[in-house]
Amino acid sequence: MVSKIAIPLIFLAVVYLARITIATSVNPSSSFIKSSCATVRYPTLCEESLSPFAKTIQNSLAQLAHTALAVSLKQSQSTQDYLNKLKRFKGLTPRERSAIGDCLEIVSDSLDRVTKSMKELKNCERAKGQQFLWHMNNVQTWVSSALTDENTCTDGFGGRVMESRIKTSVRAQIASVAHVTSNALALVNNYAQKH
DSSP states (O other): OHHHHHHHHHHHHHHHHHHHHHHHSOOHHHHHHHHHHTTSSSHHHHHHHHGGGHHHHTTOHHHHHHHHHHHHHHHHHHHHHHHHHHHTOTTOOHHHHHHHHHHHHHHHHHHHHHHHHHHHHHHHHHOOHHHHHHHHHHHHHHHHHHHHHHHHHGGGGOSGGGOSHHHHHHHHHHHHHHHHHHHHHHHHHHHHHHO
């Protein structure tokens, strides 16, 4: 009777210990992402947004920078979709509608710059010496410009005249894009320095 109970208990204990071991083992790719993200302005957001891509990133600074740009691009696209829907919202004041339109134009420019940066970063991977520096300078300039665009977007919602949920909502969306773009720029810069 004891052996009938002991075998399942031993099996459960082994399964439990195996799960604990797996859960606490350190994935080298995750450690690489964590240490790389420690150098950016928004480290928690960096880890959260890049960890799902650990298998793709592995320990590659180039892939890390490329993935960070892809995250920025996706967030920018999501924000653009949000602003397009918001612009059609009934009940907006003319000033809100105008500020949203301006913001849409700015986010579109930012999307273009991040897209160009991703393509140019691929050129960096094949380049050496001065060619690498030239391509990397383009990437850094375009990502920096995209970040400036995102920060400029919220300027149209400035002042006390526009104290509303629309303003708060748009600023939150733009801040999210700006944060992942800031992280991407830092990771691109890190890749450039260590190349």
